[in-house]
Amino acid sequence: MKRRKVASMLGLAVLTTLYERPMHPYEAASVMRSRGKEGDFKIKWGSLYTVVANLEKHGFIEAVENVRDGSRPERTVYRITDSGRAEVRDWVAELLGVPDAEPNRFHMGLSVMAVLGPDGVHQRLGARLDTLVRLIEERVAALAEMRGEVPRLMLVESEYELAMWRAEADWVRALREDLGSGAMPGLEEWRHFAETGEVPGISAFVEPEGG
Template structure:
């Protein structure tokens, strides 16, 4: 992935918010929340004004006017520049066409699940499956509500999110089944370690080899 002058996802969102017309930062935030962009990408709203300033600094936004409504502070309205349009399009091309390793928190937890023991892991996976099932039901309901209202082009990110949640639920179910049936290699040694606090000889040999 290329190093960008303004690299956080809020920068991408801001550029998209002013693509149709100039807006001041407050309007940008309102539009992005209305479009649900905070669900599609990690957004830190407290950084909005800093990100807007950086986009202007690098020539992706330009101040087009200042507005003053009553006793409110003056608000600067920003429009996208030709360089900003090029940056936005290039950024989207990169996100869609380039595979990037983005390890989720669940993967990080799985990499260290040995510290918990199999019984606690089984309980936690059951808990996770319940939450995944609830999320899937909510995502499906959302899609059913939105499909009559919006073209599919505006729903593909919701479809993707649902597909990823369903895939995680299937994998978690399968792994849970292996744990509960005892089919995972080394599960007995794993359980003995958590019962006795002693590292089994076969595990100790593997650690020494590393």
């Protein structure tokens, strides 16, 4: 992955929003919220203005005018520069074409789940599954409501996230079933390790041939 001068996803969102037309930061944030982008990252005012300042510092955007709406404070309108257009195209191409090998929080949790023991893991995965089911239901309803109102081009990341949630829910459900039914080998040895910290031989966790 390329080391970028402004690397936050909020920075990318600001650049892609200004790609359309000049805006002041408040308007850009409103556009992002209206398109559901706050589900991808948190739009906080302090962070937004810091990102805008960094984008301007590195020549990706530039101020074009100051505007005032009634008694509200004066606002600076920014536009994307040629350098900013090149940066956002290169950045998006990288995100789409280069798989992200960084482990996420769930991946990390799975790598050290042995300390909870099979019963603790079964219980926590149940809570995760309940949340995934709720998120899936909410996203399906939201997408159904937005279709016809919002172009699919603006919804593909929500479709992708929904597909990932569904795949994760299926995988978590299957793992819980293996834990609950005793199909996973070495459950008693695993419980012993979680209680004592004593590591059993690896053979305890190997599934017998034909199993």
